[in-house]
Amino acid sequence: MRLICAAAAILSASLASAQTPADGALKPPLSPRNANYSIDARLDAASRTIAGSEVIAWRNITQRTATDLQFHLYWNAWRNTRSTWLREATLGTGRNLPNPRDDDWARIDVTSIKLLASGGSAPADLTALQHAIAPDDGNADDATVMAVPLPRPIAPGGGVNVEVKWTAHVPRTFARTGAIGNFFFIAQWFPKLGVLQDDGWNCHQFHAGTEFFSDYGVYDVSLTVPQGWTVGATGVQRDRRDSADHTTTHRYYQEDVHDFVWTTSPDYVERTARFEHKTLPPVEMRLLLQPEHLDQAERHFEATRTALRYYGEWYGAYPYGHITIIDPAFQSGAGGMEYPTLFTAGTRWWIAPHVTTPEGVTVHEAGHQFWYGIVGNNEFEDAWMDEGFNTFSTARAISQVYDPNYFSPRFFGGFVPWVIPDVVIRRETDGNGLRSYRAVAKSDPQATPSYRYYPATGGGITYSKTGLWLNTMERWLGWPTLQRVMSAHFARWKFKHPKPQDFFTVANETTGRDLGWYFDQVYRSSNVFDYGVQELRSAPENGRFRTSVVVRRYGEATFPVDVLVKFANGERATEHWDGSDRWKLYTYDRASAAVSAEVDPNQVLLLDVNRTNNSRTLAPKGGEAATKWAMKWMVWLQDALLTYGALV
Amino acid sequence: MTASWVAWCDGLRRVRRAPAILAGVWLLTVLVSVPLALGLRGMLEQHLGSSLAADSAAAGVNDDWWQEFSDQASGLGVTFRPTIIGFSAVLDNLSAFVDNDHRPIVIVGAATAYVVLWIFFAGGIIDRVARDRPTRAPGFFAASGVFAFRFLRLAAIMWAVYALLFAYVHPWLFGDLYGRLTHDTTVERTAFLTRAALYVLFGLIVAACNLIFDYAKVLAVVEDRRSMIGAIRAAVAFVQRNAGAAIALYAINLLLFVVVLAVYAMIAPGAGTGGLSVWTGLAVGQLYILGRLWVKLTFWASETALFQARLAHAGYVATPVATWPDSPAADAIR
DSSP states (O other): OHHHHHHHHHHHHHHHHHTOOSSSOOSSOSSOOOEEEEEEEEEETTTTEEEEEEEEEEEOOSSSOEEEEEEEOGGGGGSSTTSHHHHHHTTSSSOSOSSOOGGGOOEEEEEEEEEOOBTTBOOEEOGGGOEEOOTTTOOTTOOSEEEEEEEEEEOTTOEEEEEEEEEEEOOBOBTTBEEETTEEEEOSOSOEEOEEETTEEEOOOOOTTOOOOOOOEEEEEEEEEETTOEEEESSEEEEEEEOTTSEEEEEEEEEEESOOOEEEESSOEEEEEEEOOSSSOOEEEEEEEOGGGGGGHHHHHHHHHHHHHHHHHHTOOOOSSEEEEEOOOTTOSOOSEEETTEEEOOOOSSOOTTSOTTHHHHHHHHHTTTBTTTBOOOTTTOTHHHHHHHHHHHHHHHHHHTOSOEEOOEETTTTEEOOEEEEEOOIIIIITTHHHHHHHTTSOOTTSOGGGSOTTTHHIIIIIIHHHHHHHHHHHHOHHHHHHHHHHHHHHHTTSOOOHHHHHHHHHHHHTSOOHHHHHHHTSOOOOBOEEEEEEEEEEETTEEEEEEEEEEOSSOOOOEEEEEEETTSOEEEEEEOOOSSEEEEEEEESSOEEEEEESTTOOOTTBSOOGGGEEESSOOHHHHHHHHHHHHHHHHHHHHHHHHTTO | OHHHHHHHHHHHHHHHTOHHHHHHHHHHHHHHHHHHHHHHHHHHHHHHTTOTHHHHHHHSOOHHHHHHHHHHOOGGGGGOSGGGSTTHHHHHHHHHHHTTOOOOHHHHHHHHHHHHHHHHHHHHHHHHHHHTSOOHHHHHHHHHHHHHHHHHHHHHHHHHHHHHIIIIIHHIIIIIIHHHHTTTOOOHHHHHHHHHHHHHHHHHHHHHHHHHHHHHHHHHHHTTOOOHHHHHHHHHHHHHHTHHHHHHHHHHHHHHHHHHHHHHHHHOOOSOOSTHHHHHHHHHHHHHHHHHHHHHHHHHHHHHHHHHHTSSSSSOOSOOOOOOOOHHHHHHHO
């Protein structure tokens, strides 16, 4: 048997190796490839400008005739303070740029847009027809979406080749895009088509709280940068040519992706490694590292391996065969972001052991290759479908490899970490972000389109609430069941654009249960879960003890919970409460008195916003705990007094 | 260096010979902190109620409960964070101090009260270490009373200087200048070193002021000065004349402070498991506080010793201990 297993492992490993694409090509095609970009771009690092031209081969794969084309011009979000992005940023907390210098702003100007001749149709210059639209909020000052009417409609199944030329100014980093010093991180940088759906173009303005949405295609991109500068980009470098003008043109190619990003800097240090697994295809890992983080190279690789391994085992294989990890420059603001086959991690010069820097962000962003890269949901509208799924998955993967890890505040301007080993980071609460969720639990129903979330609180709903309700499902239905649900969703929707109902349908089908009532509460409502023990009494009566327990639903949302009552003689009583009524009374006639009562003792319902009220004991230790912690705090206070007293 | 070392050793000796002073300032620290600690204790107990969360909080750390408490806390409660545990409490305070982070008003109030009490007792403490012999309670409080209003005037000047430093110089150094210096810095180590250099610069400015104000107090007591402006001018003159010795002595005392912190970093108790560990932790914490107070007294005592050693005559020249007439005698004066 062992021999058979070994043979099977060798066979699957060799099959996996055979499938490894080394040049960005994937056969057979994994996606519809209906938006294919061939781009030439030249960076003038001194003036921080990009001159680009692209030919987009677009095919209408909807049932709707297209009468215009709509493009994202994301960089116009940072053209001035009147854009929707910057207006929304001021609604939040601290996301607006303080006093930007003139050179810090961005812009992208389309200088030419032409339909190319194809299939007997004549070319047409559409440059004069381009105009900005603001489909989300009507903001006349927002120029992040450009519409161009077509001279002739494109019927379903038809296609068009469009040539676009543009110039752009690279900003000081906004939203992880831009430059600082010699570090350039160039994302969302080219005129990019929205997604045509059966109900029209889905081409949202750029919002402060949301990300992106595009069709899959083939990207063939030539980037001209100063000679000697290292380039990292989506895909695989196929060609590299030095020019007499001291520039080098790097050609990158990748099929079946929905975006293209690149970075360049003379300071990068390159390291490579390989991910290997007995059943998953190997992945070549390329790490572009800041010189001051050289000693952290292996930690980046190991964290990437963790994501590729666990996401691969749980959901499905990573098909591209290569991945690029970018360690962004200090205060570039480019860290912690996902792009197809490339992601930015983010670490610190001074890091501590048993703290998941850089692992946390690395696993998360590598994990986005699965939730965002391969399963391409609409991040404008349903950001929770990738960010939330990935928050849950990151916490789960981290707990497999990196536990225990500890709370580590940073002091002295945030430069100096200090590990507090008494405070252990828990996957269920810290990893999923219970605290973030609790603070904003009622701010928006999750079903609200993400771009309409209140910008300052959207993260708690997008990331944390989803992480918590998925982890609740894991604890309620069991990991094997949830894993089947998520892997089925992954398999069904990879290289497609799923909507929320698609996930709910998969969940119902896979579990064989109607989970609609659960999704109604966690997705369609902003109600909170809060169960508690209102009363616990235990009094002698006829030589025995009469115990009564009142449990209560303080929140509006409902969930079935267990109630555990413990007695002094070691007996236990476990009740299963459907949790729908406002309160429930349990009584017991036992030989000994009750000790404690607890709702949801196994902490299945991770969305419960107040766990302290979940239990009650007849031998409370609140005073003892309060004394202990007040004494510890007193030493802190005395130290604070002496610190300020040093000035006397 | 020899003079500084001798003065420092002398200062250590003088503090050792005045244990009641050390005990007194420790008691002062406890008296200011205990009411607030009791206030916090009440908040914690109320929040924990009869929940089982208290069991784990008593036996170790219940981080889930802690976060719930923090999320609804106000006033004192907002300062109850995991950074109070062990040596991170020291880093938390030092970091807040050098980064000029704002503390809740209740902490600022307590710190102000504490500083005022120190100002009141400073005269008695310096008088005691200057005389280098017991002054007993009446003498101590009499000297405290004599110098209290002078030191309040001095404190007004000190407040103005420190307010200038923390309200204007610090934001300029760590906001404007640091921002300009690091605007295009892409290497964190460079930014850290820049910030560290600014810490040193700001620390030197604060230390220089502190040094002058320390000697102003010493001169006010030893020379029975009434003008605090005069005391400051004399202190500046003294430090100028004895710059090497005064700075070296300050550095030695600073080193002593660092040693105390280093020792506490090694023995600082963690969260503990309840029971005896709670009291052991408190005892270690109070030993550390005593260490900090001992360092502060050593600063003053050694600076007093240095000043006295540089006088034309070796002895203590301040006026005799103030003694107050009984009431009938006071009547007789009339």
